[in-house]
Amino acid sequence: MNLGEIQPYKEMVSLSVLLQVYYLELESNERRSKEDIIELTWTALERFNIANLGTTESVERLVDGLLWSGNGGDFESFFYDDVTRQMSVQKYKYFTVDEDATRSSWEENGRTIYRLSEYAMELIFMSHEIIDEFQISIKLLEIQMHIKHGRVTRALQDVNELISRVRKMTQQQQEYRNALRRNPKHIFSEFGVARHQRLEEIHHQFEEERKHFDSIHRSLARLANDEKDVIDFNEIRILSERVELSRRVHDELAEVVLNIFEMETNLRLNFPELFWGAAGFNFRTHVWEEWVKEEGLPSGDSLELLLSGLFAPNQDFVYPLPWAWEEQEVGFIPDLVMDDFEDEVDTEPVQYIPKGIPWARVVELWKPVFAALAEHGSFTFTADAFSAEELTGWANTPDAVDLWVQFFHTDFLVQEQAPEGGSGVSDECQQLIQYVLAEDLLLESLRGKTLRTSIAPEPASRVRCPGLDMSPYMITIVER
Known part of the structure; x- marks a missing residue:
């Protein structure tokens, strides 16, 4: 068909019209006469910003081309049949008459109501427009339509497909939740930002789907009662069980999604410091792509100067050796200063004295902590919890402060019995507890x-x- 200036866009516009009719059919909307389809075509042209290219004649010609073939019958296409191993002719239509809707429409205004053919439905199913995230309600409407027309087998297939899709979506949400627990900054990822912007939409979506499930159960009850002589009751029972399973997995998805929103809200309100920190800087993005590739370099020597810092054979600064010794578990503490070492050939070797924790001082500082913990079930390290003298003691004893960090971010079980002879305990936290007890x-x-x-x-x-x-650490007894 010759459609004038909209000829290059005919496939896109036709698919848009089919999709709009599909949504109307799912909602049992009878605005599907030829005149209505013409209006839908104009809607598609306006959405694609090419309405100025269309004319009344070309739009009507496009709709006629969707409703009927050139000879007024079925469309025909050649295809190779693998079974017969020869070319065959496929006959199909995009629209068929909706008998039930047309019967009542003819009594009112004499219009014929159309619905999509099975072939057109397949085209819609191949389109990714209806497989977007959280578009489950479309599938539920489709299942309800199949049940309404007594197509139990097709409804069962769609329910199974829906269950599979919802379980996959639940898995994706759980993976995002686990990633969020490992690194709260995932909340600023593209996935996290999109879901936060759609919070109200998703709440509304879940509410709509609950209504759809109620309607499906009512339709199943009517089908089992009205068509009991035609439809196998066992098929109705299996379909009802699968619908109930679909409802349960959907409730699981809703629970996971809402749990993630609760977690995100809690992180934003109560732990804003988790999102602080300067953005990372890397050579490829910030230097090469954003500077060199965009603006270039003044000369070839500039490139050598830019890269030489990355491959320089000599380091600008070397840490002094005493600093390295201070980081080791064993410290070097000489008993005396030897000025004349060269003259003392037979001098005894210098002793390496292991650095250890001053447990007596550490235990003295921690005893009030465990006393309050045993009495009240928790203790918070704040400035008000200690006297000025005790705070000075904490400041002068870094080993005591470091133990707070070792207790942090883990559940710690106090041993039921003290180790015999005071040995066999290698964990410093456990050693502290045994000394205090x-x-x-x-x-x-x-x-x-x-x-x-x-x-x-x-x-x-x-x-x-x-x-x-230091941060206000809080230690508590976990009730099991």
């Missing part, structure tokens, strides 16, 4: 308890004093 027998109630350390929520503030600046 040995000092105060009233703390034996902590044995067998699980301890958890976290950052205290607001309004607790950071602990700041001369020589000490």
